[in-house]
Amino acid sequence: MPFKPRRVCNCGNRVWAGELCPCQIKRKAENDRRRPNASDRGYDSRWSKARRTFLDKHPDCAMCGKPAVVVDHKTPHRGDRTKFWDKGNWQPLCTHHHNSTKQSLERSK
Structure with missing residues (x-):
């Protein structure tokens, strides 16, 4: 084996x-x-509502077309509230691409 x-x-x-x-x-x-914990980083009830609305409008993963479950920030916001709420910086991703492919891309920069 x-x-x-x-x-x-x-x-x-x-x-x-x-x-x-x-x-x-x-x-x-x-x-x-x-x-910091998630709510201190901005992932609160307001984010949950915005996330749901975004995924309703963009249900497919931007990388593979499977159902998206994560709203990813294309460019990491690093605490910048303007980047965090910029919908042009959001993309829908499936769990696999968010947790593997996207993380690898960010580490390589």
Whole structure:
């Protein structure tokens, strides 16, 4: 049965492909503690209503055409309220493309 080989983390540990190294788990936990909660970042009841309205008008994923469930900000708003509410900066995405393809694109910039 084929399997992917282990990879070497930046810290030097060897971990199986698809798994996180203990240093990565620790770093993620630290970042999560510092990150403001969703409502502090603007994702409140007003956003929920705007999101529903947008998805009613744009029901298909912009990348694959499957049903969209996420309203994504094309350009990350990074707390900028003007960018956050700019509907020209919104796009409908399915969960797969929001959580994988879009995240990879943002990390590579």
